[in-house]
Amino acid sequence: xxxxxxxxxxxxxxxxxxxxxxxxxxxxxxxxxxxxxxxxxxxxxxxxxxxxxxxxxxxxxxxxxxxxxxxxxxxxxxxxxxxxxxxxxxxxxxxxxxxxxxxxxxxxxxxxxxxxxxxxxxxxxxxxxxxxxxxxxxxxxxxxxxxxxxxxxxxxxxxxxxxxxxxxxxxxxxxxxxxxxxxxxxxxxxxxxxxxxxxxxxxxxxxxxxxxxxxxxxxxx
Amino acid sequence: xxxxxxxxxxxxxxxxxxxxxxxxxxxxxxxxxxxxxxxxxxxxxxxxxxxxxxxxxxxxxxxxxxxxxxxxxxxxxxxxxxxxxxxxxxxxxxxxxxxxxxxxxxxxxxxxxxxxxxxxxxxxxxxxxxxxxxxxxxxxxxxxxxxxxxxxxxxxxxxxxxxxxxxxxxxxxxxxxxxxxxxxxxxxxxxxxxxxxxxxxxxxxxxxxxxxxxxxxxxxxxxxxxxxxxxxxxxxxxxxx
Numbered sequence: 001x002x003x004x005x006x007x008x009x010x011x012x013x014x015x016x017x018x019x020x021x022x023x024x025x026x027x028x029x030x031x032x033x034x035x036x037x038x039x040x041x042x043x044x045x046x047x048x049x050x051x052x053x054x055x056x057x058x059x060x061x062x063x064x065x066x067x068x069x070x071x072x073x074x075x076x077x078x079x080x081x082x083x084x085x086x087x088x089x090x091x092x093x094x095x096x097x098x099x100x101x102x103x104x105x106x107x108x109x110x111x112x113x114x115x116x117x118x119x120x121x122x123x124x125x126x127x128x129x130x131x132x133x134x135x136x137x138x139x140x141x142x143x144x145x146x147x148x149x150x151x152x153x154x155x156x157x158x159x160x161x162x163x164x165x166x167x168x169x170x171x172x173x174x175x176x177x178x179x180x181x182x183x184x185x186x187x188x189x190x191x192x193x194x195x196x197x198x199x200x201x202x203x204x205x206x207x208x209x210x211x212x213x214x215x216x217x218x219x220x221x
Numbered sequence: 222x223x224x225x226x227x228x229x230x231x232x233x234x235x236x237x238x239x240x241x242x243x244x245x246x247x248x249x250x251x252x253x254x255x256x257x258x259x260x261x262x263x264x265x266x267x268x269x270x271x272x273x274x275x276x277x278x279x280x281x282x283x284x285x286x287x288x289x290x291x292x293x294x295x296x297x298x299x300x301x302x303x304x305x306x307x308x309x310x311x312x313x314x315x316x317x318x319x320x321x322x323x324x325x326x327x328x329x330x331x332x333x334x335x336x337x338x339x340x341x342x343x344x345x346x347x348x349x350x351x352x353x354x355x356x357x358x359x360x361x362x363x364x365x366x367x368x369x370x371x372x373x374x375x376x377x378x379x380x381x382x383x384x385x386x387x388x389x390x391x392x393x394x395x396x397x398x399x400x401x402x403x404x405x406x407x408x409x410x411x412x413x414x415x416x417x418x419x420x421x422x423x424x425x426x427x428x429x430x431x432x433x434x435x436x437x438x439x440x441x442x443x444x445x446x447x448x449x450x451x452x453x454x455x456x457x458x459x460x461x462x
Contacts, residue, residue, distance in 0.1 A: 052335050052368055063327060069306065070330030077323055086314050090300060093307030098289050129290055 005030045005060040008044070010217065012210040013203045014107060015068045016056045018100070018157060020202065022072055024195035025156040026079035032201065041217045072096075076153040088148045095134070095146055095154040099161040102130045106164050110206045111214075119168060126165045126172055134158055135176045144185060151189070159186045167205055240267050244281065244294040246453055247271035249442045250344065251305045252293045254337070254399060256441065258309055260434035261395040262316035268440065269296075275456050309333075313392040325387045332373070332385055332393040336400040339369050343403050347450050358407060365404045365411060373397055374415045383424060390428065398425045406444060 005023060009016035011034040023030050035041055035055065045053050051066045058065045061078075065071045076082040076092075083089045105122045137146055146154040162183050165172050173180050186192060195202050241259060243266060245252040259266045272278050272292065282290050288303045295302045298315075302308045313319040313329075320326045342361050349357045376385060385393040401422050404411050412419050426435060434441050445453070 051331060051372060052338075061324070063324065065327060065331065067331045067334035070327055070334050073310075073330055074323060074327045077326070086311060087298070087300070089314070090302060090307055090311045093310050094288060094302065094304045097304035097307050101289070133288055 004028075005058055006033065007031070008033045008035065008049075008057040008059075009055050010035050010210065010214050011203070012206050012214075014056075014206075014214070017203055018068065018103070018160060019056060019058060019071055019075070021156050021160045021195065022075050022079075022081070022153060024201065025151075025189070025191050026075065026081060027191045028075070028079065030201070035217050036213060038217050038219055069100075072153065081151065081153045081156070083148055083152055084150070088152075091147045092152050092154045095137075096157045098130055098133065099154075099157045102126055103157075103161050103164055106168065110211050122165070123169050123172060126161075126169075127175070130161070131173070131176050131179060134182075135178045138178045138182055155182075155186050156192070159183060159192065240265050242267045242269050242296040244269045244286070244296070245272060245292050246456060247273070247442070248445045248449070248453065250293075250445075250453075253442055254305065254340065254396060255293060255295060255308055255312070257395055257399045257434065258312050258318070258392055260440065261392075261428070261430050262312065262318060263430045264312070264316065266440070272456055273452075275458075278456050306337075309392065318390065318392040318395070320387055320391055321389070325391075328386050329391050329393045332376075333396045335369055335372070336393075336396045339365060339400055340403065343407060346407075347445060347447055348454075361404075362408050362411065365407075366414065369400075370404075370412070370415050370418060373421075374417045377417045377421055394421075394425050395431070398422060398431065403444075 005028065007016060007019065007030055009032070020030070035044075041055075044050050044055075044057070049064055050057055051064070054066060056066065056068055056071060058071045060071075060074070065074065073082070083092050102122075102125060105125065109117055109119075109122070134146065141149075143149045145151050146158065159182075162173065162179065173183065187196060194200060241264065243252060243255065245268070256266070270277070272281075278292075281287050281292075281294070286301055287294055288301070291303060293303065293305055293308060295308050297308075297311070302311060310319070320329050339361075342357075342364065346354070346357055346361065373385065380388075382388045384390050385397065398421075401412065401418065412422065425431060433439060
């Protein structure tokens with residue numbers, strides 16, 4: 001039995017991807033179990049493994065953790081990626097909640113009926129509500145990282161969000177030179193660089209098969 | 222800082238605590254959980270002029286007060302904090318309502334994330350089109366009674382302690398009580414199959430700070446009058462996002 005965290009989720013990004021990013025950034029090796037059938041999921045529920053009948057599930061340090069934010073907060077704190085005091089923590093929390101809101105729009109995108117999908121709104125939010133904030137923060141203090149002159153969860157999640165939006169609109173950072181430099185700099189951190197390489201546990205953008213699998217696994221009898 | 226001195230006595234310097242100041246509309250929404258937590262912690266707070274027009278809201282944005290152009294916003298300890306969870310985390314940490322170590326924190330986080338999921342469903346209920354409302358309400362009740370309440374019932378029953386985590390009052394208890402009460406507004410007998418939660422509800426309601434918050438005249442807000450919903454939506458340009 002390894003001491004590595006074990007992630008249970010679909011074989012795709014969804015809500016687990018931010019957890020994969022954070023573990024990878026922290027240099028923590030992890031294992032994955034992929035949900036492929038409804039039976040697997042029902043068994044997990046019957047076994048009492050899912051506190052609220054939901055995944056993500058991360059088995060870590062003897063706990064069966066659920067709820068994405070709970071999991072991320074625990075990993076961040078444990079791996080010293082959560083600032084050095086309550087005020088730094090507060091800023092990290094504000095910044096990650098902002099990027100989580102933005103990524104949330106993209107995560108739900110493939111599950112939204114086509115006529116209700118609004119890619120333009122995602123790009124508008126990214127370029128008028130979210131990216132300007134981070135551009136300004138970095139520009140004002142001139143430091144390499146968002147908070148406390150130290151690498152944190154906020155930097156990891158911002159990079160993740162930037163790349164996710166760029167997949168939808170490759171020119172999205174064209175008016176954000178400081179974020180472009182940030183993207184290059186954070187991508188070059190050894191643990192992150194490794195995660196961005198082919199063959200890592202980073203998952204590709206969702207395709208039709210992923211969507212179909214999620215719907216099949218979670219279907220109610 | 223206010224200096225108070227009387228002839229012939231030593232000067233006393235009283236530091237007037239600056240109360241947290243909440244910026245929101247005059248209703249529950251996403252600010253209510255924050256009101257609950259501050260009240261539970263015995264922290265007096267002020268509410269800024271309630272947002273009643275789009276213009277007021279746009280002014281806050283133009284002033285640069287809203288980091289992501291959104292409320293809730295809470296002025297606290299020199300920060301203009303936004304993002305409900307960030308605000309709650311900060312208050313809980315500051316007032317010792319977040320467990321004593323990382324593992325207690327993790328458990329508290331799991332519990333409160335779930336109550337917030339249920340709260341979110343209930344919050345969105347008035348936004349449902351009329352034809353979907355009955356089904357949505359049934360779904361809320363089903364989730365409450367089969368996914369969420371059984372977990373807390375079992376947790377309390379298993380350890381037999383007064384509080385959810387670490388044998389100590391925490392934000393998990395506050396947020397669970399808040400959720401129980403709004404669920405009861407959906408269905409008054411929703412706790413009928415949960416005797417341990419009924420006892421929990423009575424017990425936590427009796428904690429002095431909470432008892433005070435539950436009394437008429439407190440800063441606890443009533444459910445949103447459905448007639449006011451279009452106005453609230455227009456302030457924030459809420460569509461069915």
